[in-house]
Amino acid sequence: MSNVSILYSDFNCPFCYAMHERLHEMSLLDRCDWRGVQHAPHLPKPMARWRGTVGVELAHEVRMVQRLAPGLVISLPLGKPNTRLAIEWAASLLRQDAGRGMEFVRQAYRAFWCEGRDLSDPSVLHLQQLAGESAVDGEAEESCRIVQDWETAWHETSQAGVPLLVSPFGDQLVGCVSDDHVRRFFS
Numbered sequence: 001m002s003n004v005s006i007l008y009s010d011f012n013c014p015f016c017y018a019m020h021e022r023l024h025e026m027s028l029l030d031r032c033d034w035r036g037v038q039h040a041p042h043l044p045k046p047m048a049r050w051r052g053t054v055g056v057e058l059a060h061e062v063r064m065v066q067r068l069a070p071g072l073v074i075s076l077p078l079g080k081p082n083t084r085l086a087i088e089w090a091a092s093l094l095r096q097d098a099g100r101g102m103e104f105v106r107q108a109y110r111a112f113w114c115e116g117r118d119l120s121d122p123s124v125l126h127l128q129q130l131a132g133e134s135a136v137d138g139e140a141e142e143s144c145r146i147v148q149d150w151e152t153a154w155h156e157t158s159q160a161g162v163p164l165l166v167s168p169f170g171d172q173l174v175g176c177v178s179d180d181h182v183r184r185f186f187s
Helices: 014-025 052-068 084-096 098-113 122-127 140-156 179-186
Strands: 005-009 032-036 164-166 172-174
Touching (some): 005 014, 014 052, 032 098, 032 140, 084 098, 084 140, 172 179
Antiparallel strands (some): 005 164
């Protein structure tokens, strides 16, 4: 049995971004196996501007994250992107080099939540130099299989939300919780 917890997360979820930054600040990311999942796979490519009640909901989520993580740098984006491509790139990079992959994950979160960049656009991933060389080239099929395996395993947890931490013993921590809850989970 591995002593590493699994972190299911989606780039377009502000709570996932906050949890990722919290785990980074607490030096706990090295005790996590990051797995990208799409909690909203229906989102369009390219990213569409939010309107009406959906825009109000996104603004509410960002305000909630600001209360849960007061020091976190976060901006209200114009919409939410479909994250499948960014997750596939992360899977490819994590497979090649875990450190490089985790740096990509952190930069992708920040590109979206701090700069409002559309992570469904390959040129954004290249322009941000998030992936360096094209991460998915030559490995697209394997990356797709990995991402599908992550999605399947996430659905098997019976949790529909992200972020989701699953300990090696099967304990689960759902949502963006306090530092104390995170410490207890990892102790």
